[in-house]
Amino acid sequence: xxxxxxxxxxxxDRSARTGIRxxxxxxxxxxxLFIAPTLILLVAMNIFPLFYSLFLxxxxxxxxxxxxPVWVGLGxxxxxxxxxxxxxxxxxxxxxxxAAVGLETLLGFGLAMLLREKFRASGFIxxxxxxxxxxxxxVVGLFWKLIFNPQSGIFNYLLGFAAGQGPDWLKDPKLxxxxxxxxxxxxxxPFVMLLCLSGLNAIPEYLYEAAVIDRASPxxxxxxxxxPQVAPLLLIAVLFRTIEAFKAFDLVMGLTGGGPGDxxxxxxxxxxxxxxxxxxxxxxGSALAYIILVLIVAISNLYIRSLSRIRGEV
Amino acid sequence: MKKLALLLVLxxxxxxxxxxxxxxxxxxxxxxxxxxxxxxTIMWAQWDPxxxxxxxxxxxxxxxxxxxxxxxxxxxxxxxxxxxxxAAHGTAFDMVVxxxxxLGQAATQGHYLELTDFLKSExxxxxxxxxxxxxxxxxxxxxxxxxAYPTEGDAVGWAYRKDLFENPEEKAAFxxxxxxxxxxxxxxxxxxxxxxxxxxxDKGLYGVAIYTQKDYDGITMGFENVxxxxxxxxxxxxxxxxxxxxxxxxxxxxLEFYRKxxxxxxxxxxxDFFAECNNHFTAGEVAMAMNYFAFFPALSNPATxxxxxxxxxFAVPAGPTGQRFAAxxxxxxxxxxxxxxxxxxxxxxxIRWFAREDIQRKWAEFGGYTCNKAVLASDxxxxxxxxxxxxxxxxxxxxxxWNVPVYGQLLEVVQRExxxxxxxxxxxxxxxxxxxxxxxxxxxxxxxxxx
Numbered sequence: 066x067x068x069x070x071x072x073x074x075x076x077x078d079r080s081a082r083t084g085i086r087x088x089x090x091x092x093x094x095x096x097x098l099f100i101a102p103t104l105i106l107l108v109a110m111n112i113f114p115l116f117y118s119l120f121l122x123x124x125x126x127x128x129x130x131x132x133x134p135v136w137v138g139l140g141x142x143x144x145x146x147x148x149x150x151x152x153x154x155x156x157x158x159x160x161x162x163x164a165a166v167g168l169e170t171l172l173g174f175g176l177a178m179l180l181r182e183k184f185r186a187s188g189f190i191x192x193x194x195x196x197x198x199x200x201x202x203x204v205v206g207l208f209w210k211l212i213f214n215p216q217s218g219i220f221n222y223l224l225g226f227a228a229g230q231g232p233d234w235l236k237d238p239k240l241x242x243x244x245x246x247x248x249x250x251x252x253x254x255p256f257v258m259l260l261c262l263s264g265l266n267a268i269p270e271y272l273y274e275a276a277v278i279d280r281a282s283p284x285x286x287x288x289x290x291x292x293p294q295v296a297p298l299l300l301i302a303v304l305f306r307t308i309e310a311f312k313a314f315d316l317v318m319g320l321t322g323g324g325p326g327d328x329x330x331x332x333x334x335x336x337x338x339x340x341x342x343x344x345x346x347x348x349x350g351s352a353l354a355y356i357i358l359v360l361i362v363a364i365s366n367l368y369i370r371s372l373s374r375i376r377g378e379v
Numbered sequence: 380m381k382k383l384a385l386l387l388v389l390x391x392x393x394x395x396x397x398x399x400x401x402x403x404x405x406x407x408x409x410x411x412x413x414x415x416x417x418x419x420t421i422m423w424a425q426w427d428p429x430x431x432x433x434x435x436x437x438x439x440x441x442x443x444x445x446x447x448x449x450x451x452x453x454x455x456x457x458x459x460x461x462x463x464x465x466a467a468h469g470t471a472f473d474m475v476v477x478x479x480x481x482l483g484q485a486a487t488q489g490h491y492l493e494l495t496d497f498l499k500s501e502x503x504x505x506x507x508x509x510x511x512x513x514x515x516x517x518x519x520x521x522x523x524x525x526x527a528y529p530t531e532g533d534a535v536g537w538a539y540r541k542d543l544f545e546n547p548e549e550k551a552a553f554x555x556x557x558x559x560x561x562x563x564x565x566x567x568x569x570x571x572x573x574x575x576x577x578x579x580x581d582k583g584l585y586g587v588a589i590y591t592q593k594d595y596d597g598i599t600m601g602f603e604n605v606x607x608x609x610x611x612x613x614x615x616x617x618x619x620x621x622x623x624x625x626x627x628x629x630x631x632x633x634l635e636f637y638r639k640x641x642x643x644x645x646x647x648x649x650x651d652f653f654a655e656c657n658n659h660f661t662a663g664e665v666a667m668a669m670n671y672f673a674f675f676p677a678l679s680n681p682a683t684x685x686x687x688x689x690x691x692x693f694a695v696p697a698g699p700t701g702q703r704f705a706a707x708x709x710x711x712x713x714x715x716x717x718x719x720x721x722x723x724x725x726x727x728x729x730i731r732w733f734a735r736e737d738i739q740r741k742w743a744e745f746g747g748y749t750c751n752k753a754v755l756a757s758d759x760x761x762x763x764x765x766x767x768x769x770x771x772x773x774x775x776x777x778x779x780x781w782n783v784p785v786y787g788q789l790l791e792v793v794q795r796e797x798x799x800x801x802x803x804x805x806x807x808x809x810x811x812x813x814x815x816x817x818x819x820x821x822x823x824x825x826x827x828x829x830x
Contacts, residue, residue, distance in 0.1 A: 129462035131488050214647035216583070229580050229646060236649040238803040322650045324593035326799020342458045343480070343595065343787030 122351035129345045141352035150327070151335070151353070158332040161242060162310035165249040169306055172250060173257025174299065178291075180258070181265045195259065197252045206319020209248045210235065235321055238328040245317055245329050252316070253309070257302040264298035265291070296375045304368040311361050332357060416725035418446040421712070422461060422472035425451035428531050428673065431745035432476070438741065439732060445725065465490040468717045473726045476530055476710045480596075480790075482518040483783040485713065491526040492714040497727055498525050503734045508532075511750035514779040515711035521616065527711025528730050529750035531673070534705040534777045535590075535604050535695060536769050537570075538660055538678050539563065539667045542689035543577060552576075563693040567605060567636065570667070570696050574643040577666035586643030588659035588668040592652040593798045596790055599780060601669060602637050602797055603706035607778045608698030609633035613819075614781070619829050621819040626812035633698075634808040638801045649802045661685065671708040672748060672773070675766040692766035694773045707779040709748065750774065785826045792818045 124134035213234040221231030234244040314333045323330040340350025423429040436447025485491040498504045511529035553561035564570035574586025590601025611630035660668040661684045681687040695705040714726045739751035755771040800811040823829045
């Protein structure tokens, strides 16, 4: 009995002390306790590298050099903006982005329209269509290399060419970029389809019923109901794919390595060559990365403005 | 209180006790029987030769009690890992088996310990072939300053299908067409004709597999065999001037030749390097394949090459004026400049031991490509592997790309321009080489390498 009461008294004493301690922590302190780990990680992994790389972009720093960064002002930016070769890579990236994103949008939206209608095994077919976007881009690049082989690949065969008679897609500078576009569309049109499909499924059925009562044509229904309703999601898909197109690297490296010559040398691929082996020009690479970042932010802003206009927010 | 006083006294006395004897004992009196350094680490890429070096390390441990560990890093991240250590002045490895192209950067930035006096005083410099000492160890070229011990010799050679070359019907048809016997080519012109002869797309057979890859140094390493053999060079060896050298008439001819040769490569060869060249060969698609000797063990192994029993090897053929050069691969063993003097000494001891002829013989037996002159010339070595005679021959005629700190920028220009012309068929050889000369000149002037 004595032991029980002693234990009770110790227990109540402890809880009282804990209670006091808890009371000492304000709500704001507890909030900070929860937020702090995330904030620390964010600062360490994102904010600091962002500003540090901005600083490096004004220096001649090389990550493998023992020498400290030397301030060169706008030298790196000047070098990039006056380098014709880099402008060629920007132009190639632009062409690639327009072609790939354009085709992905058309194909993805078309597939979504088809799969919107439920039919037998439509779920299974939807899953099958989604498989390419789940694969590793490097692996996709490597096996499409075999598919494009003019002697043994299936691509030319499907186009109706006999073995060895069709074009060599990865060797011809005029076709190589299209080869990369085709593979990117194959891989990412399902992503656009997925977003469009969710947009299409969210359109209330009564809108179409009202349109039918008003004897609206199928084209009118598509133009005035379907497209405006899906547009926000479609634009988000286009935004994501455009950003990805400017960052395209692994697929190109697996498929063409940037060649032949500079036919498929996208800006992200060249950024890798500048910033990593064998050049390791970290300062110049950082400056190029910032130029790409500004470009992506500018393009994203255009999309976001369009999105706001569609939603009637502007 | 007593305890505290005792502690204070001890704290005052202990440092004195520690310093006293050391200050009075001469260095020579220190025990030398037990080595102070108990283990050494060597950084290398992840491939078979690194395993062979680990075996060598085990022999060293048996002899000296010093454990040697070879850290293997995948090729893709090998340079990054080493470069990160350099940047941090790290001591994660005592020695590194580094690429010849790293020499300039590592030497000028102080990452490698200079080995000139060590290699010369020990006579080690005389044990390896001159070309390997120059290209694996010397920086600047021709300066007589050495930074690495030539360890894994490697260069571009050729594999060929003996069953095709020795087939009587093929021999007769070849002689009827070209007027001389079908045999291992002695000149590039003969190699071209043999490639042309065996190119039969209807039968899925092609003449050659050659390097065409744009990434890193693929196509440059392939082209260099022709470029150097035609008498061309990347620079004036005295002044580093490139204009008139890179785009010399010989260089133009050599590039035109390499493009003509590419016409006899199998379809889909637009981005080929060592793996792809071996793949074409083992798939029976080509009569001849260019590759580094380091990748030939796979071609003489029946488990990886169904044509292994009928695979032969030959060294790079001669150009129009009889000159013969092979593009250099391989690496030299260097000491990390950031480790302690004691460890540097231990690393030198390892190199001194490793450079011994009997150990180099072991190295070759395990599968390493020795650069030791005596071993290369020995009968045992020449008969050990079917590709060894060609290797020993090639090691006398190797030549390399730039190894200055800006070699990466120089290489990127060459890779881009060569691939556009050879694979993409864009422009003329003269235009391409003029552009390379122009850009190289700009890069080298900015780097202060051309006055």
